[in-house]
Amino acid sequence: MSKKQWPSWGHGEQAQQHYLVEPRALAGGGDVRHVHAFLRACGWRDKTQRGGPLALQSPDRTVRIEYQPAGMPGGWTIQGAAAPGRDAWWAHLGAQTPVEIVAGFTDALTQPRAAHAPNVWAPLREQRWRRPPETEHVTATSPDGSAWVQYRPSAGGGAMWWSGAQDRQGNGWVAQFTPSTPLHLVEAFTAALASPEPVMRPLGHVPHSARLRTTSVSVLPSQLGAWQQARITAARAATWASTAPRNARPRSTAARHHAPTGGARARH
Incomplete structure (x- = not known):
């Protein structure tokens, strides 16, 4: 474990200890607002009911997302409509x-599709994932x-995309996608899964895992707020x-620099 400190701390703020965690697949769930706040900013409607x-x-009412922290499952x-x-x-x-x-998956729901044909395996190859023969x-x-990604074809129509991550301590998760799931969304998922960039977690929210590598960082609340607001x-x-x-659109816009989100390194 190494330690890093951000310079230029503001007056009156108390720095908080966080960790940059890699590989990201085993970093634990994190703050759901990373997903929720982004979608709300994209015009998605909050349909949460009490309890x-x-x-x-x-x-357009064609996609619904639900998050249940506990329960089965x-x-x-x-869910996407036909x-x-x-x-x-x-x-x-x-x-x-x-x-x-x-x-990676849900952001892609808000973005126009790329012109190229989607390739679920391409982001994995770029990061040197192995394909056991x-x-x-x-x-x-x-x-x-x-971590792994798997495609299970079935003659009976039960084909499925499977993915997940697990360590020897039992930490992990599993994801599955129906074969009718738009492939550009699955590709966006694999790109986020394979990304070598660490993600940030606060003190007390890093899973105990022998596979994790962590870098301790001291971060100001204002810095965290600025990164979240940039997204x-x-x-x-x-x-x-x-x-x-x-x-009504401006004819030209200057390039803007956005501060890193909670999962990226701050650079100075």
């Missing part, structure tokens, strides 16, 4: 799935063996740009 799970609905459930040429779909990610990985199903595993501001700006009348 019920956190619930969000897309502006706990975690994130995303569309021309595509059946209804769903995805479930366990409660200990890091929110940064969940956000002697497996019953098409599988890729992370370099340290703690929300970016979401609002992108939403406005996609919905505002063309003649």
Whole structure:
């Protein structure tokens, strides 16, 4: 474990101890506001009822997301309505799935699709995930063996995407996606899963795992707030740009620098 301290602390603020955790797949669930606040900034409606799970609905009412921290099954459930040429779909990610990985999937729901054909395996290959040749199903595993992605075809129509992470202490999670889940969303998930960037967790929220590498950092509350607000501001700006009348948009915008989110290193 190493320690790092941010310079230029403000007056009257008490720095808090956090940890940069890697690999991110085993970092634990994290703060659900990383997902929730971003979607709200993108115009999603909060459908949470008293005593019920956190619930969000897309502006066009075609996708619903629920988060249940406990229960069977706990975690994130995303349901998409049928569309021309595509059946209804769903995805479930366990409660200990890091929110940064969940956000890889859910953020993609708010963004225009890329022009290229999606490739679920491409982000894994870029990070040197292995494809063991002697497996019953098409599988890729992370370099340290703690995480995996698998596609299980079935002649009976029960094909499924599976993913997850686990260590020897029993920490971990499992995610599954129906075969009708749009592949660009699954690709966004694998990109977030395979990212080598560490994620940030506060003191007391780092799982006990022999596989984790942590860097201790002292962070001001104002810094955390600024990083979180930058993510929300970016979401609002992108939403406005996609919905505002063309003649109301500025002809040019200067490039803006956004501070890192809770899962990125601050650079000075």
